[in-house]
Amino acid sequence: MTLRAGVLGLGVMGRHHSRVLNELEGVEFKGVYDPSDAVPSHIEGKPVVRDLDTFLDMGFDYCVVAAPTIYHLEIGTMLASRGIHALIEKPVASTSEAANELRDLFTAAGLVGGVGHIERYNPALQSARQRIQDGLLGDIYQVTTRRQGPFPGRIADVGVIKDLATHDIDLTAWVTQQEYVSINARTTFRSGREHEDMVLAIGTLSKGTIVSHTVNWLTPFKERTTIITGEHGSLVADTLTADLTYFENGVRHHQWDDISQFRGVSEGDVTRFALDKKEPLRAEHEAFRDAVLSGDTSAIVTLAQGAAVVATAEKFVADGLEHRLTTP
Missing domain, CATH: 3.30.360.10 (Dihydrodipicolinate Reductase; domain 2)
Incomplete structure (x- = not known):
């Protein structure tokens, strides 16, 4: 099964995530969401979409959230509501309250949520x-x-x-x-x-x-x-x-x-x-891809663990x- 994946946020980490996803076996990298006009229109040959709803309508199995931390809860909530698994860059949220809310949202939806603690x-x-x-x-x-x-x-x-x-x-x-x-x-x-x-x-x-x-x-x-x-x-x-x-x-x-x-x-x-x-980032992506496919989260940093860190x-x-x- 090939998983459809995208990235939200085209900063430094967003570019690295895009590169790895574009090369990752078993994954179709479909594009990036970033509202800024300062970023390019394409990355790794895939479109950079400025509107979030338009981006999510492209259809994804999972997404990487590499936007600024203050937006993690808002974006994570939208992904959970659409049934999209998410790998969220660390820290998982700005506050422990927001981190716990994300944890509960993904658990209730039966979705895999991970945190990008790359170390x-x-x-x-x-x-x-x-x-x-x-x-x-x-x-x-x-x-x-x-x-x-x-x-x-x-x-x-x-x-x-x-x-x-x-x-x-x-x-x-x-x-x-x-x-x-x-x-x-x-x-x-x-x-x-x-x-x-x-x-x-x-x-x-x-x-x-x-x-x-x-x-x-x-x-x-x-x-x-x-x-x-x-x-x-x-x-x-x-x-x-x-x-x-x-x-x-x-x-x-x-x-x-x-x-x-x-x-x-x-x-x-x-x-x-x-x-x-x-490469640690590639190993992280392989672990998250496998968790989405199998439901086994033992090899990823879970949202509960990420919330405890915050x-x-x-x-x-x-x-x-x-x-x-x-x-x-």
């Missing part, structure tokens, strides 16, 4: 999750993420927490299979925008793992690093290069009783894993505002 499909993180499940690290003590780089001019409707830190919130919960139970955050507003542009966040997960996230738009270099530390060693994932390295705890025997009582660690072997580096992000935003320093 789940990064080969380094997928391999890390599998190795953790296989017991490589033993108990997980800590997850540290660093996601920083220059300001992207395309983001105007949310701050760095909902735009970028949502990646780290989702991947941390997914890799560890735990939920956030406590959070604290410090944020800054250095660029003069309405929303925060830098966050230092810490938290605790449901099995006692501690986490920290450093996320900002104010660093003149790009970094995407996840460090997962457990009782047997650490996994370091660079999601820019999709590399995964394992630093194993070494074993050293001490004659001195006082030292031998200290349960510390020492440096051991270092292993850089060879991974099959499939709720956690809102707690980080609120805590950051509560502790915001003001100049007299």
Whole structure:
């Protein structure tokens, strides 16, 4: 069966989604909706339609929502009312209330709804999750993420927490299979925008793992690093290069009783894993296509999971505002 698919929104991500859909096996890419006169009339040889109703009348099995976050609820509601499955870019909605409404709409309609948390499909993180499940690290003590780089001019409707830190919130919960139970955050507003542009966040997960996230738009270099530390060693994932390295705890025997009582660690072997580096966006689309065909949503980020990420992000935003320093 060939699925008919389209994209709503022709920004940076909309163009990437269009490219992948146009090449995706088992999918007929029919076109894009974008009301702006500033975008081209065609993409990947398919029409860019300016009117939403006209676009939806073209007939779709599923669509990708790559419009600004503030429009996700409105567009998602229209798709659900027409019986169209949807892959919605992250964050799934501007507020947890809107995210929950989308979740309930698609559930009631019996439709597959997914969220574009693309980091789940990064080969380094997928391999890390599998190795953790296989017991490589033993108990997980800590997850540290660093996601920083220059300001992207395309983001105007949310701050760095909902735009970028949502990646780290989702991947941390997914890799560890735990939920956030406590959070604290410090944020800054250095660029003069309405929303925060830098966050230092810490938290605790449901099995006692501690986490920290450093996320900002104010660093003149790009970094995407996840460090997962457990009782047997650490996994370091660079999601820019999709590399995964394992630093194993070494074993050293001490004659001195006082030292031998200290349960510390020492440096051991270092292993850089060879991974099959499939493009994460393509893997995400393949998973969503298969979910639409089979109804099995185990390989996608569900709307319920996306809503939980937004709720956690809102707690980080609120805590950051509560502790915001003001100049007299």
